[in-house]
Amino acid sequence: MKNSLIIALDFPDKNDVYGFIKKFNNEQLFVKVGMELFYKEGPAMVQELKEMGHDIFLDLKLHDIPNTVGRAMRNLASLGCDLVNVHAAGGKEMMVAALEGLEAGTALGAKRPKIIAVTQLTSTSEEQMKGEQLISVSLEQSVLHYAKVTQDAGLDGVVCSSNEVKLIREQLGEQFLTVTPGIRMSSESVGDQKRVATPEFARNAGVSMIVVGRSITRAEDPVLAYQLYKNAWEGKVYETKNS
Template identity: 50%
Template sequence: MKKLKPLYFALDFQTGKEALDFLKRNDLTGIPVKVGMELFYKEGPAIIHQLKEMEHEIFLDLKLHDIPETVRRAMRNLASMKVDVVNVHAQGGEDMMKAAKIGLEEGAQGHVPVLLAVTVLTSSDQQMLKEQLLINRPLAEVVKHYGMRAEKCGVDGVVCSVEEAGIIKKHTTLAALTPGIRLAGGENHDQKRVATPEKARENGSDAMVVGRAIRDAENPEDIYKTIKEAFQHESINTHT
């Protein structure tokens, strides 16, 4: 199985040309990237092939959530594109998560992509769970439950907020990928549970996704390096 990279840059652009031009213009060619719904639904598999030609590792963030057989077949197709990381919603249940794993193994050419299960989106909070989703359990308990179910199904890791990363690491052997990363003083935008790279490291995150903090910076390459170094700083020091 492939391993997660420490930092994925979210390609939150409307078109493939914008994304590819940004990477080339800012000397970010070859870094691990996340391709989400906006870009993939616009460009389709072509953007994956172009990024692969530029030697990027790719987290294809489509958050599949459907009946098990549909997810199995979809994952088989995604794996054939040689992406490195994919995900599903843990809320889809155990049969769906197991089917996703089977589909990846069927479609993989060489290494099977890392399979992540999304627990609770960082745009959600306790009030939303209770009032809109009718989930009355504490948010942290929901994340823990989803993580343990995912591990049982052979999933490799979860997507969770930094706040819940420690819970996942305590109760499972899963990797924890955490979005909602901001530099100190950065804006939260539409995410409600955010944290700095340092906090992510302290809470046990294995990998991070960062988009706007890099994309909107005056010098994106410097910010990318700063965030990555802040996240890895402790582990670097222990080996020097």
């Protein structure tokens, strides 16, 4: 699972998803199913993608009382996802309940999905965090604190920006997963993201997995865009067929 490039399937319905997936000629992908798609198509979308052989990050960012999150995770475990998440702001007790629910819902003999916690969204700036969340420490300190609580709860890692990964690595170790969205090529617009990084920066920072959405899904040639990102992430030079 480490060193994966995850494609965010931020599409309104399954027809768009299948049209996109078809372009890859049965290549096995690691894809993210988020709220937009899941709320429209439901669990069947995840199950169908798994039947096609793809790895799934189910990105629902659960955040509720411990009992509710634990029960929800028990149900989500039956879908066979590879990666799921919660909000670290829900607290340690909630995260422990999420992990327990996930373990209870995983079929006997099956591998439990990895579970990570969102720290601060990559669309959040330090000014927003301080002004709207009333958190007085730096954004980096906030992310590290959430990461420590997440590790204490027994979860596998966190969602954060590439900027905070080095500090997390130093204090929480190499095995703790860091999954980072907000990945852009240097020539691209950052859109609604605030804390962005290139694939090369993410790799050098020690990121475990990167998530790329619109830069691939809305590209004129999604397969080429995916290959460019994948090779940049893996430190390879992409050669076109005409070179």
